[in-house]
Amino acid sequence: MKCKRCRRAEAAVDLPSHHAAFCPDCFFVFFRRQVKEGIRKLRLLAPEDRVLVCVSGGKDSLVLWDVLMEEGYETEGLYIDLGIDGYSDRSKERVLAYAASRGKTPIVVELAKEGIPIPETARCARMQECSVCGTVKRHFFNRVAAEGKFTVVATGHNLDDETARLLGNLLHWQRDHLARQHPFLPETGGGLVRKVKPLWRVSEVETAAYGFLKGIDYVTEECPLSFDATSLVYKESLSLIEEKMPGTRIVFYQGFLEPSNPLRRTAVDAAQADAVSPQGGEPAAGAGPMGEDGEEIRGTPRACASCGAPTFAETCSYCRLRERVRQRRERRAGGRG
């Protein structure tokens, strides 16, 4: 099959949802246009932005960084080393190699050095690893952005991620999560940087094809701590529909984002709730206005007594987690002495 755009080269990527098939070069043009369109439609980024791109070593975040650089945005990569044996080393390697190939050095935060590695913290706090990871990452997104004078944080969530999350939120009518789900969460007072998801219009398959054809070497293994079976089921279920009715995912997500959709509250409310909720923007069964550690997420946040981050409690979730690890370590050291 010939490329539907240049009509000369052989098509390498078939996209039924766009009634199209492209050769590699034309696919790059198409993909970047889709991302630019996603940025333009929701005004995610301005040309003068300093963008902190959160890179995990997976395809989505590396592809995001690649496209934003090619589009001329001023970017730096942030890699958070979660302290997970083997997996974290392999991920970091990919991030460093990719960054080096583009003449960049990413900002690296090592949670082990910060005294809050995910596996130990989850054990100490008796919480799910993914929940702990979300809280810790959000903390560093805001902190590194503030320290480095970044105007915006970008993450690599794609259309499949967003629609799976939307479906899960709808199946359980999680109104708070629905109100908070958006590719644009604006900056709010008190140290909350703007957060955007520029890949919201492109699918997982498209992102993988872009990474593969661009020769980006990314980790394909999933995080060993997070086998998020729930979100995989939603993805599979939507893939089944998408296969029979190409284009359903984007119609579903765009219709959800319509400002007239009664399920949407204002993005400002959403951003505030997102920043201080222990569950943050991730879907979690049964999460309401009260966070799982009892921190209520209504009203106006104040500064954390320990680190200054916005919180509705005396100290923020991050500092409380860190304190639990510290106390446990102290008890253990005491026990040994």
Add this chain to the structure above:
Amino acid sequence: MKCKRCRRAEAAVDLPSHHAAFCPDCFFVFFRRQVKEGIRKLRLLAPEDRVLVCVSGGKDSLVLWDVLMEEGYETEGLYIDLGIDGYSDRSKERVLAYAASRGKTPIVVELAKEGIPIPETARCARMQECSVCGTVKRHFFNRVAAEGKFTVVATGHNLDDETARLLGNLLHWQRDHLARQHPFLPETGGGLVRKVKPLWRVSEVETAAYGFLKGIDYVTEECPLSFDATSLVYKESLSLIEEKMPGTRIVFYQGFLEPSNPLRRTAVDAAQADAVSPQGGEPAAGAGPMGEDGEEIRGTPRACASCGAPTFAETCSYCRLRERVRQRRERRAGGRG
């Protein structure tokens, strides 16, 4: 495995969404309780109601009739012979046999005799068979109910039907359809009888098990004119989720029905729109406030000049369809003469 209710007999039906397994007798009790609970929760029926049960010959409608009779409701069955070669005869046979076994004679409407058999009408009107069928059925539901002084019309839609339709409406954000989707559509002025779906809480598997264990002989073939691939894909997609997360369907549908759900308008508006829209309550891509034959569904309906049914046009959709068949037959007869 033993029955979880009586703990004596062998379990015959396994219900993961209820964390239960039942022997046939206990399953009958369970199933009837579920239906009663669905009726009670949404006040679908009152003890003094005269219920017109629409029976197609399939499992859902015959099971519905069976349960309503066992629960002591005053019921009559309505069978509409669609005039589809072979299929209609086989369906009618099952309805008549079931009715006879309960000492009943159903009301039978033969569309061929009424001058509006579905296959010919669809050809004459150049419309999809399912769309024609919906219009014609709704007409007779209201007409037979009025003639027979029935206070309510009951149809056999189950939880799988309703959630598949809900998912389709959500994926395309069909706000009009979402507002109109409810197991209870109240009676409104001008000849619109109340319409209810008492099986909304029970799944397809549960209904099939009830029919099978009760020895009800129903048609298993699908209507040959309606291979509704879309709704089957939605059902399959939800089955995949239900299998991994039993109970998701009922949570999804109950959450949708919550009066606080911002996607719901008042049921009265919904019923009015339902009665006069050519698409009626069925999901149809791209259907808005304007019906496909241009009949606007806003405002107050008036009486059809021909049959007196409520409509926003001069004559109702049913009469216009019937007129098209008559004209075409006349032209054909003229052509031959």
